[in-house]
Amino acid sequence: MKQLVTNATLLTFAGPAEPRAGAAARNVGLIRRGAVLMDEGKIVSVGPADMVAKHPDALKGRVHDAGGRVVLPGFVDAHTHPVFGAPRLKDFELRAQGRTYQEIAAEGGGIVSSVHGVRGTTEKELTSLLVDRAARFLECGTTTIEAKSGYGLDKDSELKSLRALKHLAAGGMLEVVPTFLGPHAVPPEYLGRASDYVRFLVKEVLPVVAAEGLAKYADVFCEQGYFDAYESEAFLKAAAAAGLGVRVHAEQLSRSGGAQLAAKLKACTADHLDKADDLDLAALKDAGTVACLVPGSNHFLGLAEMPPARRILDAGVPVALATDFNPGTCPCWNMQEILAIAVSRMKMSPEEVLVAATVNGAWAVGLGKTRGTLEVGRAADVVVYDCTDYRELSYWFGKNLAVTVFKAGKVVHSTLELRT
């Protein structure tokens, strides 16, 4: 069905088909009285409303008058861990009592407690939880997520996690880019034997993931006490040889070597980067790797420090923003909230956070040529927000201003009737 959104404050992010850095990372492509026409899942016309109105199909479908509201591409959330059972409320309480992430993990909380949860949950139950969670993402304006396994940590449970994501994707609402994060933590069975666990993953699990096409990317938690740079490299090289793209949890809690590894392997993204130094950033820039920042986890953990977004931007590295949605360190599915945190606490500009959540988010999941901008031929992932100034998306916080969400040209969420 054809759909026209007109009378919009349109943010197109139109520009060269590449991750945006430098001045381009601040260009939202604003069209004040804009319109976008969708057909068969794609954008067929976009620009000033007068111009779009001349398209022969402009009035052949449903017309939505945005009433001057802000309209932009669906957010692409390039870093999530949505495949888990129960939320980690006990860890949350312990942290309020002053315990650190590392202390809680050492006491049996942390990632390992989610592992018990996933292992004890069926593929069907996990799928059902994912469908519920997907609705939360969509209603906040996110139309594509990268989604990692990594709370299974054995063959069956990792495969079960990726298959649950495949079922979610098959539902056709929220788009899912699956990532195999087998080396998310060392499972209890391999305590003290991280290298053996990596060898197991490479020999026993990765071949099935690749053969069944269960993941587009492989990822590793390259971190002190988890997987060192050598183990991480062994895993990612095997994944790349099996045809997967690679991404790295790098420099979050310690100087891990993850950023240099990401650059060496020309990874799609290096994620977190709290402790990245200038040499790391220069290497990422040269490699064309996107810095995927997840300040929501710093916020939730109550850390005074944030990822060094300004230093990363100044180094010319393209920045994507993501939720890091997960039960331990970032129980937040709402990209609008992450944008607000990024401005308030990392001093990114209202324009930079929007570029980071759309066009750069799309590049950070390998979909930069088809997602993340409003241009003819792109996917018709379009969201209308209940505000008339795009800065409001990162100004109001603790809110959801999305009123109508189109995924591939279909209305998948709506709280306001915009029909004319």
Place this chain on the structure above:
Amino acid sequence: MKQLVTNATLLTFAGPAEPRAGAAARNVGLIRRGAVLMDEGKIVSVGPADMVAKHPDALKGRVHDAGGRVVLPGFVDAHTHPVFGAPRLKDFELRAQGRTYQEIAAEGGGIVSSVHGVRGTTEKELTSLLVDRAARFLECGTTTIEAKSGYGLDKDSELKSLRALKHLAAGGMLEVVPTFLGPHAVPPEYLGRASDYVRFLVKEVLPVVAAEGLAKYADVFCEQGYFDAYESEAFLKAAAAAGLGVRVHAEQLSRSGGAQLAAKLKACTADHLDKADDLDLAALKDAGTVACLVPGSNHFLGLAEMPPARRILDAGVPVALATDFNPGTCPCWNMQEILAIAVSRMKMSPEEVLVAATVNGAWAVGLGKTRGTLEVGRAADVVVYDCTDYRELSYWFGKNLAVTVFKAGKVVHSTLELRT
């Protein structure tokens, strides 16, 4: 109309009719299979579902099956500045560029820019803006707000602001406790003459406020560069003599003397308290003053420091949490967001934040005997949240889990059909 909410995970906060401190500040009064029966705006039965079911009127009205969901009293947000025109997006951008609150104010931004906004807006337009904003509060589970004037700073504009609040209150949805905050900043006409401005307020504005019953409280921004402790005391004493209760913006940006002043005047609340020392806290405890903490503004300003909630709780001072909703330093109407910030960043417990947002919030607006708990005879302000563990209210962030909101026994917001 009678309304029964049953099959609820009920938080009653039942207990002595006083602000809660010490161990009482952690007691949520949990009833796992609970119910609450409302009639004529009040709670007529509350407790275990089996017991409430025996009430003769239990099934005479509408029945809502909460399905095990968490149900608690409406939030009482004890500190808001909702009477403003446009949001301060320019200040927001400047701060992202690294400018401080004080620098922005010195350049004509800050409170004074909102003053130009209010002065140029009619009472009717302000009322319309307030009605829109009230809907946002209600849909997030807040049923009562304290609401300050303070962006008018001349006679007509302060009275206009308070009258707009009166119109909002007359609408009968969101309950409003109005506060006259004439001394919020020194207006341009009185630059360098704060004392003269206070004399003007006392002589020209306060008598009208009192005569027309436009405010229940008076408040002052006792802060370096705004009003010192002497000017603040002069204003608040005159307000008290005119029959108003008093509250104080105290120790936010500097050691202002506001906390000691609040204690001396036995103020209802001392608000912010970022810089309060142990002597201040001892004085507040002795005076029976509630500490009203607004960590959302620290968050939005990107400050690494938070109000010293644990030190205040340890001192035995009752703590209320509020949004500080305002266009300059906290554009957030959602108390759930403030609870999340309070746990993540001030290390309050999930129980403490709920007590602070309900029963202590009610005491912080002088309504402790009728609001803030689920007990027979109390106002039927009841909210159903889409979770089964009350810790989820402060765990997930950037969200709104409220699905059904009752104000005085009437459904004022609902996104989920709970009828049985």
